[in-house]
Amino acid sequence: MEFDYIVVGAGSAGCVLADRLSRSPGTRVLVIEAGGSDARFWIKVPLGYGFTFSDPKVNWCYTAEADAGINGREAYWPRGKVVGGSSSINAMAYVRGLKQDFDDWETAGANGWGWDTVRQTYERVEHHWENGRARGEGPLRVSDLSTRMHPFSETFLNAARDLGWKTPDDMNEGSCEGLSYYRSTVRNGLRRSAADAFLRPALKRGNVQLLKNALVEKLTFSGTRATGVQYRIGDQRHVATCKGEVIVSAGAVNSPQLLQLSGLGPADLLKTHGIDVVQNLGQVGKGMQDHLAITHHFAANRPTLNDRLGTPFGRMMVGLQYLLTR
Ligand SMILES: Cc1cc2nc3c(=O)[nH]c(=O)nc-3n(C[C@H](O)[C@H](O)[C@H](O)COP(=O)(O)OP(=O)(O)OC[C@H]3O[C@@H](n4cnc5c(N)ncnc54)[C@H](O)[C@@H]3O)c2cc1C
Structure with missing residues (x-):
């Protein structure tokens, strides 16, 4: 061959x-x-x-x-x-590389790898899906699933805010630093x-x-x-x-x-x-x-997915919910 x-x-x-x-x-x-x-x-x-x-x-x-x-x-x-x-x-988890890392590469001699060039490539590749709205036409679906997260996630982010951390809406914009929901390479409930x-x-x-x-x-x-x-x-x-x-x-x-x-x-x-x-x-x-x-492992005072998956009935219900709603 x-x-x-x-x-x-x-x-x-x-x-x-x-x-x-x-x-x-x-x-x-x-x-x-x-x-x-x-x-x-x-x-x-x-x-x-x-x-x-x-x-x-x-x-x-x-x-x-x-x-x-x-x-x-x-x-x-x-x-x-x-x-x-x-x-x-x-x-x-879909998180772009850091702007400053790409710029460092270019400074170190990797011509064409600076953020301005790489950002355009990201934009060409991505097809965002946020709250039922599409953005971009690339082959890689990037979904915002934040509205479906367990309530603990919001509690966790509130604690981060209390401690003075940044909690940007989208880790892929700006400097990427802080705590946030990440976007996912998931399309209609399936891995992409x-x-x-x-x-x-x-x-x-x-x-x-x-x-x-x-x-x-x-x-x-x-x-x-x-x-x-x-x-x-x-x-x-x-x-x-x-x-x-x-x-x-x-x-x-x-x-x-x-x-x-x-x-x-x-x-x-x-x-x-x-x-x-x-x-x-x-x-x-x-x-x-x-x-x-x-x-980190914590005992939770509200049911999590682990509780729901812990019994045959729970697993059946999770499976049914997935089939019906993805
Ligand atoms: C469990 C897990 C969770 C992760 N979570 C995330 C996440 O949420 N978000 C994120 O951005 N990144 C995540 N990553 C990292 C990300 O998936 C990897 O950085 C990325 O896929 C690496 O790409 P790659 O092409 O370098 O290597 P790979 O995607 O690993 O591809 C290498 C391929 O080469 C094949 N191969 C190896 N040796 C040979 C050989 N001798 N002959 C033939 N074929 C060979 C392998 O079988 C494999 O298919 C995760 C990785 C793992 C393992």
Whole structure:
């Protein structure tokens, strides 16, 4: 098989790339994904987040090494292993990146990544839905669900206001700082993943091929130029080659791993694992910054979803409410 581009990983980034690269009809794009189909009930229904969070059928379910910075704890790192990648299992919160971060990138030399340019891209991609009104015409539905939130949420925001925090109506406007309801990538009560918004429309063009359940084991090279990938489906090994570029969009954990397995990384480390060095790149696999999420548990004096889901009758009623009202 020979393509113009090979995209490794059909996650958030890979789906967008498949869409953009396949817009010129003569360009042939191969997308290779280690996970399987996203046609699963608990991926489509937002409540399923609680199930896919630790389901190895759609999740790499990584555990980080013990970290001195968090008192020796080992953190659980879920990562999507399915078409759509982590956008198929994430919490659907839609919050734009910070204006000042993009401007910092541009100042540091990343031309074209400043806020003014990036904001236009956000606007092109988004299709907002707020109180029955639409704004924007992009492929990604961004819904305001604040009127449907549990009353505790308003209590929480009132407490934040009392303490002097900003509580903007929309975290995607202005500086993004403060506490607020976030918008959700949900459309008519169903998850709207990157696969829904970008990959499926691209597949309809006919010049994009998607391989599922195919694990890329390494990139192939001619000298230091990447020429394709070696991948495995079950016990069978295959090779795909490309005339243009191999794009590694396998996520924050797997991308550097794949580069190292391919011989791109710190030479000393690669040699200790018996990997032939293609190029000594000391920073590959370094500089990861995690953002910690900490769950607080409280006893509630008003029923929450947890109470309602705690009995078979409650689950039935929640299911019925979802079917009737989404
Ligand atoms: C549980 C969870 C909740 C989250 N909640 C939110 C949220 O509410 N809002 C938000 O903005 N962000 C959230 N995120 C983060 C967000 O989803 C990710 O930052 C984003 O999806 C990452 O995109 P990506 O393209 O870098 O990687 P991914 O979307 O993870 O895609 C990488 C893809 O590459 C595939 N792959 C990896 N290795 C190989 C290989 N060797 N061969 C072939 N394929 C491979 C993977 O299977 C995967 O499909 C959450 C993430 C998780 C896991």
